[in-house]
Amino acid sequence: GENVEQHPSTLSVQEGDSAVIKCTYSDSASNYFPWYKQELGKGPQLIIDIRSNVGEKKDQRIAVTLNKTAKHFSLHITETQPEDSAVYFCAAGYNTDKLIFGTGTRLQVFP
């Protein structure tokens, strides 16, 4: 079955710097790769997603890149702000039933 590895587990950056979180997946059939943000005490919220027919997708300060050959995808946050502090999860899945999640990255943005 699918296995998703996520790095780093914690990431501290200064406000205004960029943050990059990386994930690798094992099942070459996976074709959907969402990213979720989880704030303290809340459920995860979808922030951006990408499908395997696209190499990059951007939404304001957030971008996701996908390398199908290497089976890895990354989340890029530019001009980080304190409100970006949260736990971020990547996930991978195929057309059918379910997503498999990475173990999460705790991002801290210091003012």
Added chain:
Amino acid sequence: NAGVTQTPKFRILKIGQSMTLQCTQDMNHNYMYWYRQDPGMGLKLIYYSVGAGITDKGEVPNGYNVSRSTTEDFPLRLELAAPSQTSVYFCASTRNMGQGLKGYTFGSGTRLTVV
């Protein structure tokens, strides 16, 4: 439109007790899921359902049961609670009409402690 609603938000159980975690969604989503999140860890899939009357096991189904009698509701049953089931439980849903997975909508979670 309330999204995904989970009840209760918090619960303390004694070892060997049973309980049902409730999950309901009002978005007419056909797919529903139960995940558990242990402290500092990721999300592990317990059970999922692709429609009313259909359920399937995820990565960690032991000690749990589910049912899906309606599109809206997907309760998770814990029988004979054990300390290893102390966790935060999230219910999620999505619409999948055969055109590929879409992002899940998560509930706000149920924090369960077994003592």
